[in-house]
Amino acid sequence: MSIDFTMVDRTLLVTLEGEIDHHTCVEIRQTVDREYQKRRAKNLLFDFANINFMDSSGIGMLMGRYRSVAICGGEIGLYNVSPEAWRILSLSGIHKLMKTYSSKQEAIEALA
Numbered sequence: 001m002s003i004d005f006t007m008v009d010r011t012l013l014v015t016l017e018g019e020i021d022h023h024t025c026v027e028i029r030q031t032v033d034r035e036y037q038k039r040r041a042k043n044l045l046f047d048f049a050n051i052n053f054m055d056s057s058g059i060g061m062l063m064g065r066y067r068s069v070a071i072c073g074g075e076i077g078l079y080n081v082s083p084e085a086w087r088i089l090s091l092s093g094i095h096k097l098m099k100t101y102s103s104k105q106e107a108i109e110a111l112a
Contacts, residue, residue: 001016001017001018001019001020001027001028002015002016002017002018003015003016003017003027003031003032005035005039007039007041008108009112010040010041010042010043010074011041011043011044011045011108012032012035012036012039012041012043012044012045013045013104013108014032014035014045014046015047015049016028016046016047016048016050017050017051018050018051018052019051019052019053019054020053020054020055020058020061021053021054021055021057021058022055022057025057025058025060025061028061029061029064029065032044032065033065033068036065036068036069041074042072042073042074043069043074043075043076043077044065044075044076045076045077045078045079045104045107045111046062046076046077046078046079047080048078048079048080048081048082048085049079049080049082051082051085053084054085054088055088056088058088059088059092059094062076062078062094062098063094063097066094066097066098075099075111076097076098077098077099077100077101077107077110077111078098078099078100078101079100079101079102079103079104080102080103080104081100086100
């Protein structure tokens with residue numbers, strides 16, 4: 001699992017690569033939370049372009065981040081979501097809480 005961060009205004013962009021499962025969720029959660037607080041971000045965007053697998057642990061990780069960001073008055077979004085990941089997201093109903101965008105630019109503009 002690889003995690004990279006970029007700040008655009010008050011939005012933290014999280015680029016993940018690999019699998020989001022019960023083995024990687026703890027690392028993702030801790031790393032994202034630490035960066036979100038350290039950079040004093042308001043919004044959070046996840047880039048799913050390089051995610052090749054996600055299970056229900058990923059849904060739990062995203063829900064936890066959703067709660068944290070909502071408490072701070074921010075929004076959370078996802079972009080470049082593959083059809084496979086979209087299937088998991090839509091089955092869980094999480095897409096009703098987090099907007100999905102087709103591109104990074106669209107996501108940044110929507111949260112600006």
